[in-house]
Amino acid sequence: MVNSYTNAPKKEREARKSQTKIEVKEIRLRPKTNEHHRGFKTRDARRWLQDGMKVRVTVRFRGREITYPELALEDLKEIAQELADVSTVEQMPSLEGKTMTMVLAPVKGGKKKAVESGEKSNQRRITSAIFKPGVLFESKNLV
Numbered sequence: 001m002v003n004s005y006t007n008a009p010k011k012e013r014e015a016r017k018s019q020t021k022i023e024v025k026e027i028r029l030r031p032k033t034n035e036h037h038r039g040f041k042t043r044d045a046r047r048w049l050q051d052g053m054k055v056r057v058t059v060r061f062r063g064r065e066i067t068y069p070e071l072a073l074e075d076l077k078e079i080a081q082e083l084a085d086v087s088t089v090e091q092m093p094s095l096e097g098k099t100m101t102m103v104l105a106p107v108k109g110g111k112k113k114a115v116e117s118g119e120k121s122n123q124r125r126i127t128s129a130i131f132k133p134g135v136l137f138e139s140k141n142l143v
Contacts, residue, residue, distance in 0.1 A: 024103075026056045027079075031071045038075070042082050049086045049106045059100045072100045080104065 025048045027041045045055045057079055059072035076093045083104060091103035 022052070022054055024054045024056055026058060029057065029059045029072075029075065031059060031061065031065045031068065031075070033075070038079070042079055045079070045104070046083055046086055049083060049104065052106050054090065054106070055083075055087070055104045057102045057104065061098045061100070066098060069095055069100060076100065076102045 025045070027045055029038065029041065033041075045057070048055055057076055059075060061069075061072070065071075073093055080087075080089050080102065086107055087104040088107055089102065090105040091101070093100055093102040
Protein backbone atom coordinates (compact mmCIF):
# COMPACT_ATOMS: atom_id res chain seq x y z
CA MET A 1 0.00 0.00 0.00
CA VAL A 2 2.79 2.42 0.90
CA ASN A 3 4.75 1.54 -2.22
CA SER A 4 1.90 2.46 -4.61
CA TYR A 5 1.47 5.82 -2.84
CA THR A 6 5.09 6.83 -3.43
CA ASN A 7 4.98 5.85 -7.14
CA ALA A 8 1.76 7.74 -7.88
CA PRO A 9 3.37 11.18 -8.52
CA LYS A 10 5.94 9.60 -10.82
CA LYS A 11 3.23 7.87 -12.87
CA GLU A 12 1.28 11.13 -13.12
CA ARG A 13 4.40 12.97 -14.34
CA GLU A 14 5.05 10.31 -17.01
CA ALA A 15 1.41 10.48 -18.13
CA ARG A 16 1.65 14.27 -18.52
CA LYS A 17 4.84 13.93 -20.58
CA SER A 18 3.13 11.62 -23.07
CA GLN A 19 0.11 13.93 -23.49
CA THR A 20 -0.03 16.32 -26.39
CA LYS A 21 -1.79 19.60 -25.79
CA ILE A 22 -3.73 20.73 -28.85
CA GLU A 23 -3.61 24.46 -29.32
CA VAL A 24 -6.65 26.30 -30.69
CA LYS A 25 -5.87 29.27 -32.94
CA GLU A 26 -8.52 31.78 -33.97
CA ILE A 27 -9.31 33.69 -37.14
CA ARG A 28 -11.58 36.71 -36.72
CA LEU A 29 -13.61 38.01 -39.61
CA ARG A 30 -16.47 40.40 -40.30
CA PRO A 31 -19.27 39.85 -42.81
CA LYS A 32 -17.73 42.63 -44.93
CA THR A 33 -14.23 41.08 -45.02
CA ASN A 34 -13.28 40.89 -48.69
CA GLU A 35 -11.85 37.84 -50.43
CA HIS A 36 -8.31 39.21 -50.54
CA HIS A 37 -8.04 39.63 -46.77
CA ARG A 38 -9.86 36.36 -46.17
CA GLY A 39 -7.15 34.70 -48.31
CA PHE A 40 -4.46 35.81 -45.83
CA LYS A 41 -6.45 34.39 -42.96
CA THR A 42 -7.10 31.05 -44.66
CA ARG A 43 -3.40 30.74 -45.55
CA ASP A 44 -2.52 31.16 -41.87
CA ALA A 45 -5.22 28.65 -40.91
CA ARG A 46 -3.83 26.14 -43.44
CA ARG A 47 -0.36 26.46 -41.87
CA TRP A 48 -1.76 25.99 -38.35
CA LEU A 49 -3.82 22.97 -39.38
CA GLN A 50 -0.76 21.38 -41.01
CA ASP A 51 1.10 21.94 -37.72
CA GLY A 52 -1.66 19.97 -35.93
CA MET A 53 -3.52 22.85 -34.29
CA LYS A 54 -7.25 23.41 -34.30
CA VAL A 55 -8.63 26.61 -35.82
CA ARG A 56 -11.69 28.52 -34.62
CA VAL A 57 -13.17 30.78 -37.30
CA THR A 58 -15.21 33.62 -35.83
CA VAL A 59 -17.39 36.10 -37.69
CA ARG A 60 -18.31 39.09 -35.56
CA PHE A 61 -21.43 41.09 -36.39
CA ARG A 62 -21.72 44.81 -35.67
CA GLY A 63 -24.84 46.93 -35.84
CA ARG A 64 -27.33 45.90 -38.51
CA GLU A 65 -25.06 43.20 -39.95
CA ILE A 66 -26.77 40.70 -37.63
CA THR A 67 -29.87 40.84 -39.84
CA TYR A 68 -27.96 38.95 -42.57
CA PRO A 69 -26.40 35.90 -40.88
CA GLU A 70 -26.56 33.98 -44.18
CA LEU A 71 -23.65 36.11 -45.49
CA ALA A 72 -21.43 34.94 -42.63
CA LEU A 73 -22.63 31.37 -43.03
CA GLU A 74 -21.66 31.49 -46.71
CA ASP A 75 -18.19 32.84 -45.81
CA LEU A 76 -17.65 30.08 -43.25
CA LYS A 77 -18.71 27.40 -45.73
CA GLU A 78 -16.28 28.78 -48.33
CA ILE A 79 -13.44 28.72 -45.79
CA ALA A 80 -14.32 25.13 -44.85
CA GLN A 81 -14.24 24.17 -48.55
CA GLU A 82 -10.89 25.89 -49.12
CA LEU A 83 -9.37 24.01 -46.17
CA ALA A 84 -11.16 20.69 -46.79
CA ASP A 85 -7.92 18.96 -47.85
CA VAL A 86 -6.21 19.63 -44.51
CA SER A 87 -9.15 19.85 -42.09
CA THR A 88 -12.55 18.58 -41.07
CA VAL A 89 -15.34 20.63 -39.54
CA GLU A 90 -15.40 19.71 -35.87
CA GLN A 91 -18.14 22.15 -34.90
CA MET A 92 -20.61 23.35 -37.51
CA PRO A 93 -21.24 27.13 -37.72
CA SER A 94 -23.40 28.31 -34.85
CA LEU A 95 -24.69 31.76 -33.95
CA GLU A 96 -24.10 32.81 -30.35
CA GLY A 97 -25.13 36.39 -29.65
CA LYS A 98 -23.29 38.63 -32.11
CA THR A 99 -20.75 36.01 -33.20
CA MET A 100 -20.90 33.02 -35.50
CA THR A 101 -18.22 30.41 -34.88
CA MET A 102 -16.98 27.25 -36.54
CA VAL A 103 -14.15 24.96 -35.38
CA LEU A 104 -11.85 23.15 -37.81
CA ALA A 105 -9.69 20.21 -36.74
CA PRO A 106 -6.68 18.83 -38.63
CA VAL A 107 -7.20 15.67 -40.68
CA LYS A 108 -5.69 12.54 -39.20
CA GLY A 109 -2.78 11.41 -41.35
CA GLY A 110 -2.91 14.56 -43.44
CA LYS A 111 -0.66 15.33 -46.36
CA LYS A 112 3.01 15.73 -45.68
CA LYS A 113 5.07 18.65 -46.93
CA ALA A 114 6.89 16.42 -49.44
CA VAL A 115 3.57 15.55 -51.06
CA GLU A 116 2.65 19.24 -51.24
CA SER A 117 5.92 20.12 -52.95
CA GLY A 118 5.14 17.41 -55.49
CA GLU A 119 1.74 18.99 -56.09
CA LYS A 120 3.33 22.41 -56.55
CA SER A 121 5.77 21.07 -59.13
CA ASN A 122 2.85 19.36 -60.82
CA GLN A 123 0.97 22.65 -60.86
CA ARG A 124 3.99 24.42 -62.37
CA ARG A 125 4.16 21.77 -65.10
CA ILE A 126 0.48 22.29 -65.91
CA THR A 127 0.72 26.09 -66.05
CA SER A 128 3.92 26.00 -68.09
CA ALA A 129 2.23 23.64 -70.57
CA ILE A 130 -0.75 25.93 -70.95
CA PHE A 131 1.20 29.18 -71.28
CA LYS A 132 4.04 28.14 -73.60
CA PRO A 133 4.65 30.77 -76.25
CA GLY A 134 3.41 29.60 -79.63
CA VAL A 135 1.55 26.58 -78.16
CA LEU A 136 -2.14 27.06 -77.48
CA PHE A 137 -2.71 23.96 -75.36
CA GLU A 138 -0.60 20.89 -74.71
CA SER A 139 -2.63 18.09 -73.13
CA LYS A 140 0.09 15.45 -72.59
CA ASN A 141 1.47 17.25 -69.48
CA LEU A 142 -1.90 17.54 -67.79
CA VAL A 143 -2.65 15.26 -64.91
